[in-house]
Amino acid sequence: MLYTFLVKIVNPFLNLINGRPKIYNRENIPEGNYIIIAPHRTWMDPVLLALAVWPKKFSFMAKKELFKNPIASKFLKALNAYPVDRKNPGPSAIKKPVTILKKTDLSTIIFPSGSRYSSKLKGGATVIAKMANIPLVPAVYQGPLKFGQLFTRKPRQIAFGKPIYIDRKQRLTPEVQADLEKQMQDAFDQLDRQIDPNYKYIVPPKPKNDEF
Numbered sequence: 001m002l003y004t005f006l007v008k009i010v011n012p013f014l015n016l017i018n019g020r021p022k023i024y025n026r027e028n029i030p031e032g033n034y035i036i037i038a039p040h041r042t043w044m045d046p047v048l049l050a051l052a053v054w055p056k057k058f059s060f061m062a063k064k065e066l067f068k069n070p071i072a073s074k075f076l077k078a079l080n081a082y083p084v085d086r087k088n089p090g091p092s093a094i095k096k097p098v099t100i101l102k103k104t105d106l107s108t109i110i111f112p113s114g115s116r117y118s119s120k121l122k123g124g125a126t127v128i129a130k131m132a133n134i135p136l137v138p139a140v141y142q143g144p145l146k147f148g149q150l151f152t153r154k155p156r157q158i159a160f161g162k163p164i165y166i167d168r169k170q171r172l173t174p175e176v177q178a179d180l181e182k183q184m185q186d187a188f189d190q191l192d193r194q195i196d197p198n199y200k201y202i203v204p205p206k207p208k209n210d211e212f
Helices: 002-018 045-052 070-078 092-103 124-132 147-152 174-195
Strands: 022-024 035-037 058-063 081-084 107-110 136-142 157-160
Touching: 002 045, 002 070, 002 147, 022 174, 035 124, 045 058, 045 107, 045 136, 045 157, 058 092, 070 081, 081 092, 092 107, 092 124, 107 124, 124 136, 124 174, 136 174, 157 174
Parallel strands: 022 157, 035 107, 035 136, 058 081, 058 107
Antiparallel strands: 136 157
């Protein structure tokens, strides 16, 4: 209920201060559950991507540090978020989202780079997609990167690519994984060009207190 309640508040508020978002290729969104994969460009990414395909609902990975406060933990869990140890992920980082994707109507959003301070793709999303037997849906966001920039009325723009399907019988060898990562990056590049051929995202420097 909290998820729906916040959507009913946040979406109109964002439209009021920034205008309605421009969504491209929404027809690429498949039926059933899926994993949205995207470059991680702003702390607002999960919210903006989830709002773009509402009323579909999502679960979210969040770093375990955010759950230390009991009140924050309860709030995050009510929004379908679950903790992940980014430094030492362990088996639960795979098993938890696979279980959610298989046994609920919640899709999920994963940033293959794992951080806003990296552009190198990692393999977690492909493993989860294979085990859950669902597609990966590439997406990119262009627009304000900080909350205050929303008031400049620079539009929020999100584009979705065609789903990437992984054969459950296919072993994720290094070669196969490299090919999937190339497909993801090629999709991100193509979607960025579709929105703005001149767009270039610059990865910000990593903060000293970010150990990931």
